[in-house]
Amino acid sequence: ACLDIGCGVGGMTYSLASTGNWSLNVGLDVDKSRIKAAQYYAKINGYNDNVSFLIGDGKRLPFVNNSISLVFAVSVLEHVYEWEDLVREVIRVLKEGGIAVFSFPPFLSPQFRHLSAIIKMPWIHLLLGEKMTVAVAREILRLNGQSSVTIPLINYKSPSAELVRISVFGFIRELMRINGVTVRKLHFERYFRFLPMINYLPILSDLFSDHFLLILQKHEGYQVKWVDVIYCWYRSVQNQLKRWMKLINRFKS
Numbered sequence: 573a574c575l576d577i578g579c580g581v582g583g584m585t586y587s588l589a590s591t592g593n594w595s596l597n598v599g600l601d602v603d604k605s606r607i608k609a610a611q612y613y614a615k616i617n618g619y620n621d622n623v624s625f626l627i628g629d630g631k632r633l634p635f636v637n638n639s640i641s642l643v644f645a646v647s648v649l650e651h652v653y654e655w656e657d658l659v660r661e662v663i664r665v666l667k668e669g670g671i672a673v674f675s676f677p678p679f680l681s682p683q684f685r686h687l688s689a690i691i692k693m694p695w696i697h698l699l700l701g702e703k704m705t706v707a708v709a710r711e712i713l714r715l716n717g718q719s720s721v722t723i724p725l726i727n728y729k730s731p732s733a734e735l736v737r738i739s740v741f742g743f744i745r746e747l748m749r750i751n752g753v754t755v756r757k758l759h760f761e762r763y764f765r766f767l768p769m770i771n772y773l774p775i776l777s778d779l780f781s782d783h784f785l786l787i788l789q790k791h792e793g794y795q796v797k798w799v800d801v802i803y804c805w806y807r808s809v810q811n812q813l814k815r816w817m818k819l820i821n822r823f824k825s
Contacts, residue, residue, distance in 0.1 A: 573598060575640050575665070577630045577658070578648035582610030582623070589623045594641065599625045600633070631657040635665040638790075642671050647686070647783075649676040650738050656746050663753050666790040671756070675785040678778040679737040682763045694763065695779075740777050740784050747788075748796045755796055757787040758804045768816060772809050 574592055576585040579599030589597040601607050610625045628634055630645065631654060643662050649655040662672050677683055682694030684702075690709045697705040740760075747753070762771040763782040771780040 573640050574642045575600065575633075575635070575644070577601075577633075577643065577645040577662070578651070579610060579625065580606050582613060582625060584644060584646065585610070585623060585625070586614070586617070586619060588642075588644070589619055592642075595622060597623050599623070600628045600630065601625075602627070602629055631661055633661045633665050637664055638667050640665045640670060641667055642673075644673050646673065646675045647677070649674060649743070650679070650736060653736055655736060655738060659743075659746065660750060663750060663788070663790060668790050668792055670790045672753075672788045672790075673785070674743075674788070675783050676738060676743075677783050678739050678781055680739065680778040681781055681783075682779075683782060740781070743784070743786070744796075744801055747786075748798070751795050752790060752792050753788045753796060754791045754794050755786065755800050755804050756789050757785075757808070758801070759785040759808055761785065769809070769812060772805070772812065 573596040574588050574594040576582075576588060576597070576599045579585045579601050580603075582599045585597055585599035588594070599607075599610055601610075604627055607625050607627045613619075614623050614625065626634065630648065630652060643666060645658065645662065649658065652658050659674070662674075666672060677686070680695075680698070682688070684691075684695075684697035684705055687705070687709050688694075690712055691705070693699075696708070700708065747755070760771040760777055760781040761783040762768070763780055764770075767780065771777055777784070
């Protein structure tokens with residue numbers, strides 16, 4: 573089985589069902605309205621046989637131990653207070669050898685509350701503060717004839733509205749306290765396209781990364797060490813350098 577935590581209206585869940593080989597693809601979200609919409613889309617698009625949507629909390633997954641082969645939690649942790657509990661729950665339900673994919677924008681990222689499409693100024697939440705930034709976004713929408721209520725990410729009454737102050741270092745530090753998992757890959761998606769590799773510098777990764785992605789694998793009895801993280805970071809940097817060298821050689825030729 574494959575689990576998509578924070579599935580929303582099910583876009584990624586449908587993609588996994590179309591491209592994967594899992595007998596069951598489950599989408600889980602705390603927002604009842606989104607789950608109802610996902611169930612409706614699944615019905616009209618013929619996904620009823622291998623797709624299921626549940627209302628639930630990622631910190632209390634309704635699955636037994638070692639029952640899920642693949643878990644996605646993409647752009648989820650930044651919305652979850654006590655996100656550490658969600659990470660532990662994911663590892664609990666994973667089968668031995670199962671894969672978990674986590675992705676989130678660090679709090680210090682140039683974007684804030686996924687509002688980069690509305691407010692183009694990077695780090696505005698650090699300049700104005702969180703509540704003022706949300707107020708500015710609402711005013712921009714109002715001036716454009718849109719309603720902030722239609723965008724739950726800036727509606728404080730929405731279950732997914734608040735963003736926690738999660739960081740790359742904080743996530744990795746918590747991961748090292750959990751037994752039974754290994755790091756397979758990490759990746760920093762840069763925000764500024766004209767500043768290559770700056771987001772891979774340890775001190776600057778939170779400030780210049782649009783998203784941080786980490787792929788884990790269930791491995792009973794193993795505990796993540798700094799050497800594992802450093803090795804994956806090195807491999808990721810190496811791959812990025814190879815891409816840039818290919819691009820440079822292409823321009824030279």
